[in-house]
Amino acid sequence: MMKKLRVTVDGKVYEVTVEILDEGVESGALPVAAHLAPAPVAAPVAPPAPALPATAPAAVAGAIKSPLAGKVMSVEVKPGQEVKEGQQVMTLEAMKMNTYVYAPKAGRVSTVQIKPGDAVEEGAVLMVIA
């Protein structure tokens, strides 16, 4: 099953999506976290999913996450651009419908993780507005 984890390595926080293959251990603690413990976090557990780059090391604050799994149709903003709260920043396509993504607050686009044509998962980080 797919699990989303927040992992802190050397003080830096990463959000990773992992696929847990061994379902034997079902205790309350997250045994997978223990396996991830020492350094290169993303590498050993990264499944070969094309969507992963969008979910791996991202700043927690200001990240806009994808509301659903879909394809990026268009991106309306660039890094460095100032945006207003509620401004449309991109369009996703899923189930033959356009879903518009809006900036949750005013700010400056610091990074854009996706480009048109990319497939993204639900919860994937699309861009970061600082």
Place this chain on the structure above:
Amino acid sequence: MPISPKLLSDLEQKRLTAYAAGGEDRLAERRKKGLLTARERLTALFEENTFMEWGLHAQHDCHQFGMEGKSMPGDGVITGVGYVDGRPVAAFSQDFTVGGGALGRIHSKKICDLMDYAQKSGIPLIGINDSGGARIQEGDDSLSGYGQVFFRNVELSGLVPQISVIAGPCAGGAAYSPALSDFLIMTQKNASMFICGPEVIKAATGQSTTMEEVGGAAAHATVSGNVHFLAENDTHALQIARKLLSFLPSNNVVDPPHRLTPVVDMSPDPELNQLVPGDPKAPFDVHDIIGRLVDEGDFLEVHRDFAKNLVVGFGRVQGVVAGFVANNPAQKAGALDIDASDKGARFIRFCNVFNIPIVTLVDVPGFLPGVAQERGGIIRHGAKMLFAYAASTVPKLTLIMRKAYGGAYLAMCSRDMGADIVYAWPSAEIAVMGAEGAVKVLFKREISAARDPKAREQELAAEYREKFASPYEAAAKAMITDIIEPAQTRGVLAMALRNTLSKRETRPPKKHGNIPL
């Protein structure tokens, strides 16, 4: 001989002591925090001077662990009956200033007596929860006290509306009473609700978390779906409770408080024609549509922040109270998923037991695809929608706005799920499958044999869409009632609702169906 003045003054004295609850200091502390006291919350709920209190003079009878001689006015809870909108309503309000509002034997007895009365009298029950939990000093009595309350929550379920306000801590087992009630209203500050809090979780599993994350109002309103309404503060919470009551019958054998207009106004609303996008790929916010269908745009949305791809709530259409269930194409393409199915099914079943007609607005492309959905059990969760609709005997009106594809359309109260009336807009696409998917199956050979398979596929898809992804095929087979313009919707719905108000349906007798859970 007149009654002895001393008796009267003693009574007055005892009353004042009880009203002072945990003492003026503690009451003042609550007010300083921006909270209402337990008594003030009831004043905010009820019409002036209508509250008849029960059990003001109740006292605990515990002799262990230092409880002997300890005074707990009202044993930490205020119970009684008052009036909301001219109708009697039973309510209890836990008093955090008295022993932390902890529940002991008499505290529980007061609530249970009130619940028994609410059941026999057929009046709604409102519980204002603000308690540290079980009074440990009373041991088994406290535990049994909760059990007796839960049992009655279930007895009352489906007989009278039960609304819970979470205005303070509601921890561990105590959370189950609200969970068993029909609606939960939670205040954003001071209130918390959880089975195991952060410390217990940390000790048992090593996971670190915060109260905000597992027990706060926002988490419950958006992620866990345990809470139906978010309130800014106590006063707001009780306003919401009053508003909610205004749409509900007092009990299950009376109709909801319809306020039928003398005449049904059939005049068209051209704005509705404007709100539907011409491009089928473009989303719209279904709140805008609902806002134009309900009287004065007054729509009380339930579970507003949870599973936003499905919108549910109460409104009146030219006076007739209705429960709305609507896909929201602006969220997750309006697809149905696990959370939306749970949300919808619960709401439908509530409307069914309380005689509230259901209006279903459809624009659904299907169930949301995904590994998490499949392994999460979308099959048994989605089945809840089908079950809830099919089992309902209240008037069911369905309006197909745009897409109505496959199993998801069935799950949105199709004709076969027992919809009494099914209207469709000309923009409706009623089909077993979307055009692209359908032609891949139907014309597989022709497409692969074509010189340009992709182009041929698109051609065939366009033809299929033209012929089948419209309401006319379904209308030709008398599968839908009529095709109407968006502008006509309000008048048509109002008339249809009025016609079906006297609907009565009998089903084969059985204890109850086995809804997938």
